[in-house]
Amino acid sequence: MEIYSPVDQITFEIPSAIELYIKRDDLIHPFISGNKWRKLKYLIAKAQVENKKTLVTFGGAYSNHLLATACAAALKGFKSVGFVRGEELDASNNTLFLCEQFGMQLIFVDRIAYLDKHALFQKHFNEHPSAFFIDEGGRSDEAILGCAELIAELPQSYDHIVIAAGTGSTVCGILNGCEKHQLNTKIHAVVVHKGLAEIENYVAEKSTYKNFQIHSEFHFGAYAKTSPNLISFMKNFQQNTGILLDPVYTAKALYALYQFIENGTIKPHEKVLFIHTGGLIGSLGMKSLLA
Ligand SMILES: Cc1ncc(COP(=O)(O)O)c(C=O)c1O
Incomplete structure (x- = not known):
């Protein structure tokens, strides 16, 4: 299958000294979307x-x-x-x-x-x-192999990559891709549920790339739980960029990214890439939350 996943720059509420890009894996396919x-x-x-x-x-x-x-x-x-x-x-x-x-x-x-x-x-x-x-x-070694290929598609290198983690396969692939291409990008895996230890063990087992951080403070209560703050962030982003998010994965990870800018984890003059892992059809099941 031929895939289409461009990298777009986003300026919405981003300080001018920071460059934010989004890898649009959500555009790969309407139903086989994202990762x-x-x-x-x-x-x-x-x-x-x-x-x-x-x-x-x-x-x-x-x-x-x-x-x-x-x-x-x-x-x-x-x-x-x-x-x-x-x-x-x-x-x-x-x-x-x-x-x-x-x-x-x-x-x-x-x-x-x-x-x-x-x-x-x-x-x-x-x-x-x-x-x-x-x-x-x-979740599998094959999934990790497939996700690692994303890194070869990137048009430039970044100081940070931010991505949502559920089973951890996607982030393991990204780490292995960075290792393969000898990058020194810092990878931020935002865990969207409370199973931090499981992801930590999986990453330790499947990857040797060391420049990463797993963030456990953005699950908003648990898997598929949200907060009014998260929903309003998500809507605001969508209405100002034309890019839809889902409240279970991508909204949490992107929310974390904006926090990283605010708290100095991402600094002026750095380039950051957010990987849009899709998930939009699943979020139609949460319409009542988003209305
Ligand atoms: C939209 C979306 N983003 C991110 C993830 C997390 O991927 P992984 O399970 O490989 O960590 C998933 C779950 O598979 C997902 O559906």
């Missing part, structure tokens, strides 16, 4: 090499990853199955509706069963050797 194609690319290649026919994956009711997998499977000639966390749910929300439009079979499971994804896969697909397991959020 999603990068994360799926090598997983799909592996599934093709292994002659698999069905991509099986996992997500919550508003999972951007489920939707991206459903669409990518349809695009690449696979069937797809999505285990959805919550047996009380149905496919009436926008994300799950679109998953079904792309032919994904949805299996709703209770929150306890959902915890053990390998057990679910074994139970349902033991007899199906053509089924291919993709972890929640696409």
Whole structure:
């Protein structure tokens, strides 16, 4: 798949001595948006090499990853199955509706069963050797490899890169990309939930690049929790730049970036890149919060 992800400069509420750029991965594809194609690319290649026919994956009711997998499977000639966390749910929300439009079979499971994804896969697909397991959020070494490629697309070097972290695969890829290209950019991973230790361990296991900082103070209470302050920041940014954010990932990470400018973490005469990791369809599930 040919990808389109330009780097745009943003001046909105940025001191004139600082240059802010945004890597527009949100423009890669309407449904395989942000980091999603990068994360799926090598997983799909592996599934093709292994002659698999069905991509099986996992997500919550508003999972951007489920939707991206459903669409990518349809695009690449696979069937797809999505285990959805919550047996009380149905496919009436926008994300799950679109998953079904792309032919994904949805299996709703209770929150306890959902915890053990390998057990679910074994139970349902033991007899199906053509089924291919993709972890929640696409978390995998293949995802890290795909995300590392972003660094080679950058038109210049930056003093800082700021990015949202959920499973940590994307940030590991960015760190490995920086290592490969011998950069000394400082990477800021903004953790959008309370699972800081998990991300720290994952990064320590998967990357040797040392110039990074993991920020744990911007989760706004927990995964998918927000605050009036965050929502008003997000709306203000959107209305002044024409770039949509989502309240679960990108708004939190960009909010953190503006704080870094305010508190001196990012200094005058430095260049900073924000990576827009997509997530816009998932945020339609939070319309009531944003209204
Ligand atoms: C929009 C968006 N941004 C960022 C992330 C975080 O990526 P990762 O899970 O690789 O840390 C996700 C989750 O996959 C996401 O959907």
